[in-house]
Amino acid sequence: xxxxxxxxxxxxxxxxxxxxxxxxxxxxxxxxxxxxxxxxxxxxxxxxxxxxxxxxxxxxxxxxxxxxxxxxxxxxxxxxxxxxxxxxxxxxxxxxxxxxxxxxxxxxxxxxxxxxxxxxxxxxxxxxxxxxxxxxxxxxxxxxxxxxxxxxxxxxxxxxxxxxxxxxxxxxxxxxxxxxxxxxxxxxxxxxxxxxxxxxxxxxx
Numbered sequence: 001x002x003x004x005x006x007x008x009x010x011x012x013x014x015x016x017x018x019x020x021x022x023x024x025x026x027x028x029x030x031x032x033x034x035x036x037x038x039x040x041x042x043x044x045x046x047x048x049x050x051x052x053x054x055x056x057x058x059x060x061x062x063x064x065x066x067x068x069x070x071x072x073x074x075x076x077x078x079x080x081x082x083x084x085x086x087x088x089x090x091x092x093x094x095x096x097x098x099x100x101x102x103x104x105x106x107x108x109x110x111x112x113x114x115x116x117x118x119x120x121x122x123x124x125x126x127x128x129x130x131x132x133x134x135x136x137x138x139x140x141x142x143x144x145x146x147x148x149x150x151x152x153x154x155x156x157x158x159x160x161x162x163x164x165x166x167x168x169x170x171x172x173x174x175x176x177x178x179x180x181x182x183x184x185x186x187x188x189x190x191x192x193x194x195x196x197x198x199x200x201x202x203x204x205x
Contacts, residue, residue: 001199004106004196004199005100008095008188009092009096011185012088012091012095012096012112012189013185014188015088015089017178017181017185018043018182019043019085021177021178021181022041022042022177022178023042023176023182024040024173024179025039025173025176026038028169028171029170029172030168033056038050038053041127043085044081046070061156063143064138064145064156065138065143065144065145066135066138066156088115091112092112096192099196109190109196110189113190113193117186120186131158134158135155135156136155138156158171159171160173
């Protein structure tokens with residue numbers, strides 16, 4: 001159980017990577033941009049891959065009536081997400097410590113994993129809703145109005161995951177280092193649960 005508890009603590013600590021590495025990345029490539037434009041999405045805000053990327057993306061989006069990319073303090077998610085992640089890290093550490101001391105069952109490990117999974121699904125749903133609003137809620141005063149074949153306004157929602165062609169832009173949306181660290185951390189907590197279950201089954205403390 002002590003080995004399982006140690007792995008539980010290590011898995012929880014992996015989530016701290018979200019404070020230093022981007023969670024997601026969106027890249028936009030086009031013939032007029034030899035170097036693709038990109039933005040990294042962190043749990044606390046959005047940053048351009050290069051110095052002027054966000055400015056250039058906003059400039060392009062202005063012509064078709066899209067909103068500007070939110071800055072610090074303009075989205076409640078960027079205020080809440082860091083606190084949620086930190087809370088889960090601390091909770092995971094305490095569960096691991098009390099498990100190490102024999103005060104908690106290994107079942108708490110899977111409980112932490114399930115809570116983190118629910119929070120992750122909620123976060124992805126919220127991210128997708130933001131992308132939908134960002135690409136669909138266009139200004140009626142846009143300089144350029146592009147419509148579908150049936151005459152309905154074209155939407156410019158970037159893909160949540162993967163590749164999509166948007167006009168003359170190739171848009172790719174993929175998880176970044178922070179997401180992979182979170183995935184590894186959560187996987188380690190599953191390993192901790194399995195080891196804890198096996199120790200309990202074999203009567204090992």
